[in-house]
Amino acid sequence: MTTRKPGPRPVAVDPVGSAVRPYGGRPGGRPAAFFDLDKTIIAKSSALAFSRPFYAGGLLNRRSVLRSTYAQFVFLIGGADHDQMEKMREFLSRMVTGWHVDTVREIVADTLHNIVDPLVYDEAVSLIEEHHFAGRDVIIVSASGAEMVEPIGELLGADDVIASQLSIEDGRYTGGIDFYAYAENKAVAIEELAQRRGYDLARSYAYSDSITDVHMLEAIGHPHAVNPDKELRRIAKDNGWPVLVFSRPVALGARMRLPEHRGTLAALAAGTAVVVGGAIYLGARRRLERVLAG
Template sequence: MTPPAAGSRSAAFFDLDKTIIARSSTLAFSKPFFHGGLLTRRAVLRSAYANFMFAVSGADHDQLEKMRAYLTEMVAGWDVETVRQVVSETLHTIIDPLVFDEAVRLIEDHQAAGRDVVIVSASGTEVVEPIGAMLGVDHVIATTLVETQGKYTGEVDFYAYGPHKATAMQKLAEELGYDLAASYAYSDSETDAPMLEAVGHPFAVNPDKTLRALSTANEWPILVFDRPVALRSRIGLDTPAGKAAAMAVIASTAGAIVVSFITRRRRHSAPSVRL
């Protein structure tokens, strides 16, 4: 099959955590992983504390790197099949209440306009791919960990974070013929500045302090997403056919468990747009 000519179409790239959903997707699974025998109670409490701190005050690059190192070390030796099973059994319960209605409507609008939609997330493929499938997006860029003999080694195969997101977007654009100058990107975090700068139409969503300042300086639109909606009912997964399709996708998804490092700071008073 001959690939499309470069720049023949556009795409819309969405960060996941705090852009499509209202919190960290990976840390949200702390309790299910505990009940599945993967996490200790102390690790659950630490993950919950980290999630709280990201929500109320944000974290700088060094803090995020320390948390990444801690969590990748923690998952070393985890059984891949157990992780897959825990995610498949708890995905709807964990993620359904977290999805922003505004994000789903934007995804639908871009698809109606003929654009591919791509989720670009530092979270692991085992979380991002099922969410992407349920949302009906075209492609997913996510973090993966190395596995050997059915267990995670604790090493990172690809870290979809910071400038690595932009690099992966550029690679995908070359493969599929996206015109990045005509494309869109959405994120909440200063660490995703390279992702936003890679496209012609960047948008800040519920931005942290630094991204808000950057958006104001560059005249990037600022969007406010504040209406979480049950994903299952929003996209028809409460029907028998929808449930069957979702479970088939989740059951076939293999991936790795990694931390999502999306910063969040208190909002300042720059003008915002509600959808």
């Protein structure tokens, strides 16, 4: 699978702005379905889900694993607004600087089933199947790096992915970002892909959980809020967008034939169910800045 990379765009983006744009793509063309990845298809941040395999592969030290685990915890209980996403981006950029790209791809391939399989929402898989049955292409759109998003897209049977492109020199990550698939940049990349592939965005479908994806949702004729954060829920209500609740993880192997990948490692850790009160959540959000800042 080849990530669709739009032309050069600045990393800095307007987080939520939003006069509704006219629908792009090719009027009268075929519809497609665009899915955000984190907390829409899978229950975690894809960028942080691989922290333990990266530790096992020698890319991370124990302190970095703990920091990424804590960031994941905050992401799960409250989502991430623009400021938190920017801090996450800076943290992850620092974390991967100097890593060999081929090593990352190897670890992702070896651990993909163990890491992603338990995290995928049954409801999302059903929607993907329904769109394919209706003849619509399915595109995953994620701010995570292409080296993670492409294999996940292949695992799920997506027809294409739009993902962030990290800067690489001499086979290593530099810490820079050539294209950040986030906020308005997602909508721009979708419109460029729609022109190339002949999609009519007015007839297409979009799914996301986050207010930071409001540009993407507004760019498409049939937007849906999935497990929405507070701000996106408000916008969905104001605009009459359907609100979907995804809550059932599924074992993909029991539902669909999975593509062949290289051998997997043993499962790395069991998840722990945590009941979190409002006070714990607020305290966690305040501490996240210190955790990501190191």
